[in-house]
Amino acid sequence: MPRDESKEGTGLGTRFLIYPQAPHVPGYATPETVWISTDPASLQPGPSDARVYVRDAALAKDPYEFPYLPPFVGLTHPPAAAGPDGHFDHIQPGTREFVAAHAFAAVSRVLDIWESYLGRPLVWHFAETYEQLEIIPWLDWENAQSGYGFLELGVERGPDGRTYPFALNFDTIAHEVGHAILFSLMGVPEDLAYTGDFGAFHEASADLVSLLSFLHFDTGLERLLRRCHGNLLTLNELNRIVELTGERQIRLASNSRRLSEVTSEVHDRSRPFTGAMFDTLVDRFHALLVEEGLADARLLDIDVRDFDGALLDRLTALTASAYRARPFLFKSALARARDEVGLVLARAWRMLDPDHLSFDRIAVAVLESALDGEPDLTAGFEANFRWREIL
Numbered sequence: 001m002p003r004d005e006s007k008e009g010t011g012l013g014t015r016f017l018i019y020p021q022a023p024h025v026p027g028y029a030t031p032e033t034v035w036i037s038t039d040p041a042s043l044q045p046g047p048s049d050a051r052v053y054v055r056d057a058a059l060a061k062d063p064y065e066f067p068y069l070p071p072f073v074g075l076t077h078p079p080a081a082a083g084p085d086g087h088f089d090h091i092q093p094g095t096r097e098f099v100a101a102h103a104f105a106a107v108s109r110v111l112d113i114w115e116s117y118l119g120r121p122l123v124w125h126f127a128e129t130y131e132q133l134e135i136i137p138w139l140d141w142e143n144a145q146s147g148y149g150f151l152e153l154g155v156e157r158g159p160d161g162r163t164y165p166f167a168l169n170f171d172t173i174a175h176e177v178g179h180a181i182l183f184s185l186m187g188v189p190e191d192l193a194y195t196g197d198f199g200a201f202h203e204a205s206a207d208l209v210s211l212l213s214f215l216h217f218d219t220g221l222e223r224l225l226r227r228c229h230g231n232l233l234t235l236n237e238l239n240r241i242v243e244l245t246g247e248r249q250i251r252l253a254s255n256s257r258r259l260s261e262v263t264s265e266v267h268d269r270s271r272p273f274t275g276a277m278f279d280t281l282v283d284r285f286h287a288l289l290v291e292e293g294l295a296d297a298r299l300l301d302i303d304v305r306d307f308d309g310a311l312l313d314r315l316t317a318l319t320a321s322a323y324r325a326r327p328f329l330f331k332s333a334l335a336r337a338r339d340e341v342g343l344v345l346a347r348a349w350r351m352l353d354p355d356h357l358s359f360d361r362i363a364v365a366v367l368e369s370a371l372d373g374e375p376d377l378t379a380g381f382e383a384n385f386r387w388r389e390i391l
């Protein structure tokens, strides 16, 4: 029998289908083909590879809670399996196997993106106990949680009142993987050294992992730019539209809260930092557009955080024609700004000590991480941290 060469390690990875946003979000009903770094030869049914495996519980299962922890050893549904070509993109949406493969692909995709920023493989924070992360892709439970060695995904209620598996919601999965990445890189504080800012920074980082990972979808980037006619400034005022279209990551990131305006609740307290990072990304995107002669230099005169509606309309008109003329160059400028911010964030995580963590220390670490990059970027971070009262 001839050898099936498609299953050999080619270094190209394996094809999966991922929805950039939950499929009930208008405009995102079609999944995108994504290459996961694991070769077909190293993938088992489940799917399962060296980093992650899926176990789809067949009977009602309670969410994990100490001391009830992985591995799950009960009855499971048949695992998702590769097609004859070794890839997983043949599995039909709407099936149990698709949901399992989707959860696996979304986790793997986020890992691939952040390992690329880090420049090395990530070691799970639970590596002493478990080699792989266990995913339970579909629980009858209106919640999702990640913990020591596991990610469990329940169901969410959609705007139509129906329930949808969280396993199809890239945003939720990326946020949870974001927490796991941060635990791996930064660890946990000693009991007495825990601060509210540690919790808030975790939430901000998880949301930024979700946002920056979403911006790696070809269709995600294009839809976003098309919707705002190339002018991300409008996202600040288009919160309402973003809300309707369901891009939660952008809705959260595009906010104008300062540190003195939020409560100590971790999600609320995370918003000024998330906002400062997002504004820096937008500032940098504009700077690149102007630098490359793709947009009117007046774009730089606009303060991202505080602008006048009439001026914004005039600028959108300018950006809109520039965007229509060069949509792919706008897209590559946004990708570059995304990567510059992603690299700085990943570097800052590795520098931070979780004990007695505070936002001013975090801001200093971000600025130090940005130092070897573009001076523009460092200045952008600094201005935004000051405006947010973080520095």
Ligand SMILES: [Zn+2]
Binding pocket: 175, 179, 202, 203, 206
């Ligand atoms: Zn969270």
